[in-house]
Amino acid sequence: MSPSAEQVPVVALVDVTEQVVERLLAVALHDADADEVTPPLGTAAGWNTERISWFRAYHHAAAAGLDGPARQKSWAITADGELAGSIRLARVPGTGTGPSARDGGALETGIWLGRSFRGRGIGGEALRLVKAEAAAAGADLLEAETTPGNAAAQALLRAAGAALAVDGHHVTARVKLG
Numbered sequence: 634m635s636p637s638a639e640q641v642p643v644v645a646l647v648d649v650t651e652q653v654v655e656r657l658l659a660v661a662l663h664d665a666d667a668d669e670v671t672p673p674l675g676t677a678a679g680w681n682t683e684r685i686s687w688f689r690a691y692h693h694a695a696a697a698g699l700d701g702p703a704r705q706k707s708w709a710i711t712a713d714g715e716l717a718g719s720i721r722l723a724r725v726p727g728t729g730t731g732p733s734a735r736d737g738g739a740l741e742t743g744i745w746l747g748r749s750f751r752g753r754g755i756g757g758e759a760l761r762l763v764k765a766e767a768a769a770a771g772a773d774l775l776e777a778e779t780t781p782g783n784a785a786a787q788a789l790l791r792a793a794g795a796a797l798a799v800d801g802h803h804v805t806a807r808v809k810l811g
Contacts, residue, residue: 641754646708646720646762649692653716657709658688660716664747670719692719699724699740699770706766710746710759718746720759722767725776739774739807740767744789751785760793768810777806 647653661670667680671691675683694703705723709716725739742763746756767775777795779786781804787797795806 641758642712644755644758644762645711646759646766647711649696649707649709649719653709654689654692656716657692657719658685660718660747661688661745664749665718665745670745695721710755712750712753712755717750717755718744720744720763722763722770738772739776740770740772741776742767743777756789757792760789764793764808764810773810775808775810779804779806
């Protein structure tokens with residue numbers, strides 16, 4: 634059933650605290666493939682010690698926000714109060730006129746949702762919320778990357794108003810803000 638045929642859950646972005654990161658990790662471990670959530674790490678396929686350590690370290694570093702050392706911010710996505718996945722904003726090097734998104738330029742986003750939350754309009758609502766966060770931070774452009782085979786991500790980005798460009802094994806999406 635398409636998201637328009639059923640009611641979209643109430644979606645919110647929640648700061649990733651130490652308690653939230655452990656609950657979010659549980660969602661990732663049980664409802665998402667490691668390759669959808671983390672970079673390839675370690676020698677064992679799937680969820681392994683290196684990927685779990687990276688997940689915790691990444692969200693801990695991103696908690697400091699766009700002005701922190703990691704230059705990015707992550708949120709947990711909730712759907713009707715239940716953790717569903719994560720979305721982020723990151724500074725894009727070489728855009729804008731200064732060290733902050735408030736100087737204009739671009740921010741990049743990325744999202745993952747647990748399998749049981751997909752196809753219900755949650756990703757679109759989370760992307761709408763993160764677009765507002767990017768605009769509030771002063772960005773004039775939101776970028777994302779995916780692969781040519783990820784039709785769901787491409788559809789989500791198009792629905793958010795993104796122009797897509799395919800270059801070999803990468804699809805780059807750009808949404809003008811404001």
